[in-house]
Amino acid sequence: MKKKRNILIMLFTFFVISISVWSCQWHKIEPVKAVPWNLTDTVSFSADIQPIFDSKCISCHANQSPYLTADKSYESLVNGGYINTSEPEKSGIYTRLHNDQHPSQSGTFSQSELNLLLTWLKQGALNN
Numbered sequence: 787m788k789k790k791r792n793i794l795i796m797l798f799t800f801f802v803i804s805i806s807v808w809s810c811q812w813h814k815i816e817p818v819k820a821v822p823w824n825l826t827d828t829v830s831f832s833a834d835i836q837p838i839f840d841s842k843c844i845s846c847h848a849n850q851s852p853y854l855t856a857d858k859s860y861e862s863l864v865n866g867g868y869i870n871t872s873e874p875e876k877s878g879i880y881t882r883l884h885n886d887q888h889p890s891q892s893g894t895f896s897q898s899e900l901n902l903l904l905t906w907l908k909q910g911a912l913n914n
């Protein structure tokens with residue numbers, strides 16, 4: 787009789803352990819996937835913004851305002867009044883590119899590039 791009870795206790799213990807192990811796995815939290823760029827990071831003008839100008843803008847804006855080649859871009863944007871750090875959404879460089887305000891460029895500037903540009907403006911349009 788005692789043996790049978792021991793077996794029952796063992797089975798029960800085994801059952802409880804299995805359930806807790808199983809439920810631990812069930813509640814396992816998936817690791818957050820690494821994102822290439824995070825909104826809390828500081829956007830770099832030279833590393834993040836200029837490459838967009840290089841690939842999408844300088845075919846026309848090497849010789850017309852705003853001049854967007856790496857040697858002139860920052861100065862041209864600041865002096866040309868394309869940047870408004872107190873109201874970043876109203877910056878000329880931003881308003882021209884979203885809502886299809888730039889006739890020859892509609893659709894070629896992606897939403898993530900726009901977000902990057904806006905974040906850079908919100909962070910004070912640093913020459914970093």
Ligand code: HEC
Pocket residue numbers: 838839842843844845846847851852868878879882883888889890891895
């Ligand atoms: C195919 C040629 C071409 C490309 C590529 C191009 N632009 Fe332009 N851009 C123009 C022309 C032409 C104008 C002036 C006419 C107008 O307002 O649309 C202009 C005007 C602008 C203006 C307003 C200038 C002002 O003083 O009002 C901004 C800002 C601008 N472009 C930014 C950009 C940026 C940033 C890119 C890259 C994403 C880009 N452009 C790509 C041809 C181009």
